[in-house]
Amino acid sequence: MTTAGEIILEPLTIADAAGFYALYTVREKEATVSPFLPEETPAAFTQRIIALCAYIFTIRLAAQPDVMIGDCALHDWNEQTGEIEIGGSLFPEYRGKGYMQAAFGLLETLAQQHFPVKRILGKTTPENRNAVRLVEKLGFVQVSADDTTVVMGKTL
Secondary structure, X not given: OEEEOOEEEEEOOHHHHHHHHHHHHHHHHHOXXXXXXXXXXXXXXXXXXXXXXXXXXXXXXXXXXXXXXEEEEEEEEEOOOOEEEEEEEEOHHHOOOOHHHHHHHHHHXXXXXXXXXXXXXXXXXXXXXXXXXXXXXOOOEEEEEOOOOEEEEEEO
């Protein structure tokens, strides 16, 4: 468990499958590509994502530690470049309250503790201005962009 003020990060487990699947069901409605494989169960989806991430956590409120409000992760570690990606999602009712900013701050510290990381990257769609503004507050700058992806980076 990792904490920062109002939030707690707990490692994602299969026990979180229902809530995790629900989170990405909401995201699926906002995205152009589904995160799910055909007929993928909540447990199978959760296990697949856990296997893809170096570290993945549920985000919970310190005042309500049994309630998952989102997730955040470090993934796609590139040893040659010293880069790792950061990502996450919150249920809509928890967005804009500083929770993801706190979670990403914890992930940055974790990345520095466990990897010889030189740069953290975050990828989103050009339409997701909220995500871009969030990482800009954390010191990220635009690395590249095209019609489908904006890559933001922070050199450590």
